[in-house]
Amino acid sequence: MAQFSGVGPTPGGPDATRSESEAMKQRIVGLGEILWDVFPDGPRFGGAPANAACSTAELAGEAARVAMVSGVGLDSLGSEALTALQSHRVDVGAVQRNRWSTGRVDVEVDAAGLASYRFAEDSAWDHLTWNDELAELAAQVSAVCFGTLGQRRPASRAVLRQFVAAVPASALRVLDVNLRPPYDDDQVILESLELCNVLKLNDDELPRVARLCGCQGDAAEVVRQTCRSLSAQGRRPHAFIPGGDAAR
Numbered sequence: 001m002a003q004f005s006g007v008g009p010t011p012g013g014p015d016a017t018r019s020e021s022e023a024m025k026q027r028i029v030g031l032g033e034i035l036w037d038v039f040p041d042g043p044r045f046g047g048a049p050a051n052a053a054c055s056t057a058e059l060a061g062e063a064a065r066v067a068m069v070s071g072v073g074l075d076s077l078g079s080e081a082l083t084a085l086q087s088h089r090v091d092v093g094a095v096q097r098n099r100w101s102t103g104r105v106d107v108e109v110d111a112a113g114l115a116s117y118r119f120a121e122d123s124a125w126d127h128l129t130w131n132d133e134l135a136e137l138a139a140q141v142s143a144v145c146f147g148t149l150g151q152r153r154p155a156s157r158a159v160l161r162q163f164v165a166a167v168p169a170s171a172l173r174v175l176d177v178n179l180r181p182p183y184d185d186d187q188v189i190l191e192s193l194e195l196c197n198v199l200k201l202n203d204d205e206l207p208r209v210a211r212l213c214g215c216q217g218d219a220a221e222v223v224r225q226t227c228r229s230l231s232a233q234g235r236r237p238h239a240f241i242p243g244g245d246a247a248r
Contacts (some may be wrong), residue, residue, distance in 0.1 A: 026064040026142040028056055031160055032150025033125045034081050034095070035103030043077075047103065047125075048178050052230055053143045054088035064142075067091040069134065069158075069163060071124040077102035078124065091122040094137055094191065100124040117180055126153040128137040130162055138166035145174040146191055152183040164195045174198040177205045 004157040013037055030053030037046040050068060057066035068090050072078030082092045082100060103123035108116050144167055151157035164173055175196035177189060190212055193199070201209060206219060212239075 024061070025062075027055070027137070027140045028060070028064050028066045029069055029094075029137065029141050029144045029163075030056075030066070030090070031069045031144050031146040031163055032156075033103055033123075033147075034068070034072055034085075035119075035123065035125070036077055036081070037105055037107050039107045039109070043104070045081060046105070048147050048176050049145050049150065050081075050085065050090075052174075052176065053090045056083065056145075057089040060118055061089075065091060067094055067137065069094045069128075069137070070150075071096040071100070071126075071128050073097055073098065073102040073124040074098055075102055077104065094134060096124075096128060098124050098127055100127055108218040119180065119183070122153075126156050128156045129161040130159050134159070134163055135166060138163045139168070141167040141171050143172035143174065145176060146192075146195075147176040148188050149178045149183055149186075151182050151188050151192070152185075157188070161191075161195065172198050174200060176200045177209060178221065179205055179208060184208075 030049035032049035033047040034050045035047045036043040040045075047070070048072065053066050053068045056064070060066060066089065068077050068085055072081050072095060078097060082095060085095070100123055101120065103125050104120045106118045108118075110116070144164060146160055146164060151160055167173065173196045175192050175198070177192075177200065190211065193209075193213075199209075203219070206222060209226065210216065210222040213226060213229055215222045215229070217225070
């Protein structure tokens, strides 16, 4: 017989009020890779969707419940990753632990300050599996942030897309295009554009997406064309470009 600790909330009591308040909060999910960026001076917690989850949780405070859907290994880096997420108020209940190593990327910075990345192959976040808990979480989501890097392997690509497809029609589906050669496949980018209704780009990613979408002109014009294209397909016509003339 199942064992439970404690007792349930008293009907109408303060525990019940807290439970109702938690249930009413917006549910926001970071979906994709968890990894450590290993710089010459030491490792730093990273992964674009994990960073987005941490930032969102800190900004939202008590107004939202933020969760991470990813995978880490049964190693020390996996445990440290969970601790890092929790320190930023991110729920790690949907982070799967498996037999593969926690993701890492070795970062080299040249004299001009430009970084190059070498990703470890076959990491824990490459091997997500679908389950009832993910289906339940997806059905409650108000916003989900996902990227292209987290789809570099078929298993996690399938789970990521199933999750995004399962969120309510009203949810924000934010695509953070993350071009990291050799995992910057054109087909993955195009198929991901079909899943999103909000698109986040930077100045380096904009020309690539513009070419794939058949857009041309200066940065501002390309952004307008991309927004019109998304709008025509029933998607929210948003594009975010941190920095650069197109952001103004």
